[in-house]
Amino acid sequence: MAYQAPVRDYAFLLRDVLRIESHANLPGFADAPMDLVEQILDGAAQFTGEVLAPLNKVGDEHGCKWNPDNTVTTPPGFKAAYDQMVENGWPLLGVDPQWGGQGMPYVVNLAVSEMLSSSNMAFAMYPGLTHGAYKAIEAAASDELKALYLPKMASGEWSGTMNLTEPHCGTDLGMLRTKAVPNDDGSYRISGQKIWISGGEQDFTSNIVHLVLARIEGAPAGVKGISLFIVPKHIPNAAGEPGERNNAKCAGLEEKMGIHGNATCVMAYDDAKGWLVGEANSGLKLMFVMMNEARLGVGLQGIAQAEAAYQAAVAFAKDRLQGRSLTGPKNPEGPADPIIVHPDVRRMLLESKAIIEGGRAFLFWTGLNADLQANHPDEAVRTKAGDYMALMTPVLKGYLTDRGFDICSMAMQTHGGSGFTEHFPASQYLRDSRIAMIYEGANGVQALDLVGRKLAANGGRAIMSFFAEVDGFVGENAGADEMLKPFIDGLADAKAKLQDATMWLMQNGIANPDNAGAASTPYLHLFGVTGLAYMWALMAKAALAGDQNDAFIQTKLVTGRCFLERVLPDAAAHLAKAKAGSATLMALPAEAF
């Protein structure tokens, strides 16, 4: 059975948990009543299920081919699907109407993005990165550059890329060498090599807009001397159409473990013509505009691959007849029972479902904060929402991609030996999902961003808001009935542990930064579990207010109990590891490893 978008779950989240209709006074939301949103979700489910999902394995098998004329041939069917996506207007859904978009809320767009990524992660990266590049231009470029580039990038007529990494520098961008030399006309000549450029070349679009980090001649060393440039593949002519071929070329493709359908390019810039975006030497800040959007998108990929892998595992577990139930045959007419009768198979499936649905809620809840930050009339609401966005982004990126990969691995395990063969989709989900833990800042970098920057920002305002919000919710539900109470208690317990770890970090991380580094990953995971505990409490409450005869509602509550029983117990282990300190880790000289 092929991937089918979990439309009902999106609708439940948007309507019953996040209650987006209560924000109908905000731009975007005003035009997004739930009946329209559900139509959009159904349309996206159909497009992704019928057009993109069947191309997922094709992309994996064929991969992208580099040609000696520096062009790239994408897998069969990808271009036609891209054209159809653009024609249907999917890229415009969340775009500002000023640039031709429909201006739907970000949180609604997240559901569509998840479907794109679940059905075909390698494909979805092309429009996904275009949107990141679009955001950076929108944030800082001149009006002239905006007018020239944004409408075509918003629609998908042109694509966009992010060019950060060089062979000797990834995380540490301060070392980057790509240089920019001013021309007399205000443009620059860009020269250097960039690697791991997703979609750096493809055969879909008439132009590709590279956003390139480079150092203007004479700029300061380190990250303070980095600027951001637009370097189009074809220099737009007077009519704004692709003109002269720029000297920005794909010099080769990376051979990778997964996402074969996405062209991961080595890009060579040789006196390529570029235009500065924003101020000189403000490149790092602008890069984070792209990067933060991309990081949320990568967290989404974690959930998206997990959802698709989970669905494949469920289909296999219902279909595969092998052995008998421990409590007597459940399929007595058949030669064996389907393996979904086994508690340990159900453990893998239900744990997966609990993490996926909790993770999706956490992501959408954060996504709603992006909308509030952008559009809410009350500054205090905007500030709090912005704080949450900043704080939660590394948590979502790190936790959801780590657990997403775990879920893809459990999906393979459910398949048994079949899962290791390439006849079944489990291998591709596992291989594709693995990159999400690495790119846009490896998860260790996310953890360091969380403990080293996000926690302390504005005197810890964001985390204190979060604790206060959770405390408020727990207090409001102090008298919860026996169905809701375990969720409230579980949340209160997780939050207490997160607060304990936060206090430990405050006390020990400042005295010795290595303590913060040593605690960072377990702390991030503890934060993730706590976030999911909050979401499951919200979802349980919404479900308990719904129709208790509805199978969806019943399943939601059972799935939530599985979260409490089989995911939440990790919180104590994360806390213990977070508080273990750095002494042991730092005790050995490098040569002792």
Added chain:
Amino acid sequence: MAYQAPVRDYAFLLRDVLRIESHANLPGFADAPMDLVEQILDGAAQFTGEVLAPLNKVGDEHGCKWNPDNTVTTPPGFKAAYDQMVENGWPLLGVDPQWGGQGMPYVVNLAVSEMLSSSNMAFAMYPGLTHGAYKAIEAAASDELKALYLPKMASGEWSGTMNLTEPHCGTDLGMLRTKAVPNDDGSYRISGQKIWISGGEQDFTSNIVHLVLARIEGAPAGVKGISLFIVPKHIPNAAGEPGERNNAKCAGLEEKMGIHGNATCVMAYDDAKGWLVGEANSGLKLMFVMMNEARLGVGLQGIAQAEAAYQAAVAFAKDRLQGRSLTGPKNPEGPADPIIVHPDVRRMLLESKAIIEGGRAFLFWTGLNADLQANHPDEAVRTKAGDYMALMTPVLKGYLTDRGFDICSMAMQTHGGSGFTEHFPASQYLRDSRIAMIYEGANGVQALDLVGRKLAANGGRAIMSFFAEVDGFVGENAGADEMLKPFIDGLADAKAKLQDATMWLMQNGIANPDNAGAASTPYLHLFGVTGLAYMWALMAKAALAGDQNDAFIQTKLVTGRCFLERVLPDAAAHLAKAKAGSATLMALPAEAF
């Protein structure tokens, strides 16, 4: 830096922790003084490092090719390496002198097996499975069949395979359909299709001895009607040399996520000539002779791949310059510090090292029990050792392969983006190691074997022996100094949790078998952590008795502390999950997933 066998760690385990020289009164050990053992280890380290490790990537890239004449071409260099291995006599190391072997202890042979698997897992599977087939023939075949097959299989002149799985049956062998029809001369005609036959065809050896499970015409249905047959590729002639080609053919190869260098064959038997091994209808029991040996071997693969991946990660972390230490530059002359300065990178490396070394010790400790079971003069010792072998086999297979895969994933993470490309070895280790969680009984099947069969066998004698042994050790070390005490306390705590979970299983698993199934995997993991806690206590004690100025000893103690701080805390989470029960998992109908 290529893989280098951890010879010092093997020597420490064998001499200082397991003290194999104290067993010099036993056959095998009498001929294995530590100086000779160290020579053997050095020789194996050289062979695996210089010959097999360089072929690992070659095997991954080239894979095996199936030819229309039913032959298989292995990767370039594999045949020459195989010939060299046979010439050097490596397969004979642990073999009974009766069949031409050197009769070294099993526990010494384990070290050599680990090196083979670390250096080239896909290659090492060929001799590994041959040894499993050899053991089944040795256990039950007629003297005539033994004389004909064992010497050639022991030396590696001929190889062996295990043919269990059919397309519709893997775990549930009761459904198997391959049939055996008696011939007048006492042989049988075997017909059927087998899948996932590792090394079912190759171009190394003049003959391949397939051990095939089949049902003799008229045999009972289910697992009670299964028999084991020798089905040689070439029927030995009167001189015992390969003669007439048997109708046992490789019909194709599986396309897999990893272990590309090993030919995973679809085998077609069409009235192929076969000879019964042991009694008719005793096939399942004999299959377990192969299987139990193979399961320990697979647990070993988990550690072996983890070791190789860990070494690659260490090399990368020392080499890659990126960013600065949180506590100030450590490589001020260079453009950046090596990433091994970062606590979170060290966390990944040291956790890996703690699990690898603890897991290796647990495996070798169990391997020593295999020697005691086979050779000890005291029946009580033999019985206890046999109990341990049976009890620990599923734990080692499940826990070490699960954690081995985690470690390969951490090794990829240490590599950052480079790890996802195929230029670095991390991807291959991750892909290759993943199969170990699945084959020879998926880890969920191991967990069920543990809770459903091994715990209860002989009234729980094995687990009670283990608890008593741990209690005894903890009691003996009650007055441990401050260096040893945390290890003793950690062990006592883990053992108490394992005992708690065991009690819960006794009380709840019998009343409702689904409770046993629901608890099985967390219970297996809790057992694994407890086993490692025991090993780390033994190793710490041995290390504290050693030279405290020796860097190896210092590193061992630091690594052990990392185990206590960052692995042992999982025990509580495993316990909570083990005791969560089955109600939630079983609450939903299949269609709700």
